[in-house]
Amino acid sequence: MNAPAPSPLTDLSRLCIHTATTKPWAIETAIERYAAAGVAGITVWRDTLEGRRPAKIGEQIRDHGLEAVSLCRGGFFPSLTAKGRQEAIDDNRRAIEQAAGIGAPLIVLVCGAALGQSLADSRQQIVDGIAAVLPDAEAAGIRLAIEPLHPMYADDRSAINTLAQAHTACDQLNHPLVGIAADVYHIWWDDDLPAQIAKAGELDRLFAFHICDWLTPTSHLLTDRGLMGEGCIDIPAIRAMVEATGFTGYNEVEIFSTRWWESDQDEFLSRIKDAYLQHS
Ligand code: ZN
Numbered sequence: 001m002n003a004p005a006p007s008p009l010t011d012l013s014r015l016c017i018h019t020a021t022t023k024p025w026a027i028e029t030a031i032e033r034y035a036a037a038g039v040a041g042i043t044v045w046r047d048t049l050e051g052r053r054p055a056k057i058g059e060q061i062r063d064h065g066l067e068a069v070s071l072c073r074g075g076f077f078p079s080l081t082a083k084g085r086q087e088a089i090d091d092n093r094r095a096i097e098q099a100a101g102i103g104a105p106l107i108v109l110v111c112g113a114a115l116g117q118s119l120a121d122s123r124q125q126i127v128d129g130i131a132a133v134l135p136d137a138e139a140a141g142i143r144l145a146i147e148p149l150h151p152m153y154a155d156d157r158s159a160i161n162t163l164a165q166a167h168t169a170c171d172q173l174n175h176p177l178v179g180i181a182a183d184v185y186h187i188w189w190d191d192d193l194p195a196q197i198a199k200a201g202e203l204d205r206l207f208a209f210h211i212c213d214w215l216t217p218t219s220h221l222l223t224d225r226g227l228m229g230e231g232c233i234d235i236p237a238i239r240a241m242v243e244a245t246g247f248t249g250y251n252e253v254e255i256f257s258t259r260w261w262e263s264d265q266d267e268f269l270s271r272i273k274d275a276y277l278q279h280s
Helices: 027-037 054-063 082-102 119-140 163-173 193-202 235-244 265-279
Strands: 015-018 041-045 067-075 106-110 143-146 178-183 206-211 251-253
Touching: 015 067, 015 265, 027 041, 027 054, 027 265, 041 054, 054 067, 054 082, 067 082, 067 119, 082 106, 082 119, 106 206, 119 143, 119 163, 143 163, 143 206, 163 178, 163 193, 178 193, 193 206, 193 235, 206 235, 251 265
Parallel strands: 015 041, 015 251, 041 067, 067 106, 106 143, 143 178, 178 206, 206 251
Antiparallel strands: none
């Protein structure tokens, strides 16, 4: 298949930032600073809602002219015990209530994996867990996006590590509210990327697109992601594949980085905007 050509981003109208990207900021600060910077969307991480009423945060988001793009994160369904699996289901039900409260139409699922059982068993528990919360998602009108995680996280963060595996889970669930979040950090290395992304588009299950960069060397498995342009991921090429499916959603900047968190966050936000326009 011919690779679609990337087109440059010329404005911030499709820029969304994850609150985890500017982790030192309280949600109220993030809302203010993103809006002032001309960012269009915000993806809310649940830790920022601690001690707040989601509906009030949703109001603040809208009052600042931002769109609540998604809630991060649900998932972590697998467990060696029935009690653990039930607790995960209960927690995902709370996530659905929170998403509805802030007015976010989508929850991103970091699906989980349990050490001590096979990845196949964990995958089955993921499908069962999502099926258990689907009635709640239906009632609230919230979509659920399975985010395949890089295989380095297969031990205890996600047994779903490729877009192909995410498709298999979606096929099993076969529900219009269940789709995929494509994050360049996790999938950039996959030689089947063009076909898998095209398939997600054809099946109307490409729900979200996350961007950041892969650093070499990577000093920490979780918290050493790069700003777009700092690493080796051809983000414009992957974005072109995503847009070729008809995807018109946000380009969501999701950077977990101790290095950037230790820097001045206003300066970082300004760097994000530049990197978004130049390297995404
Ligand atoms: Zn992501």
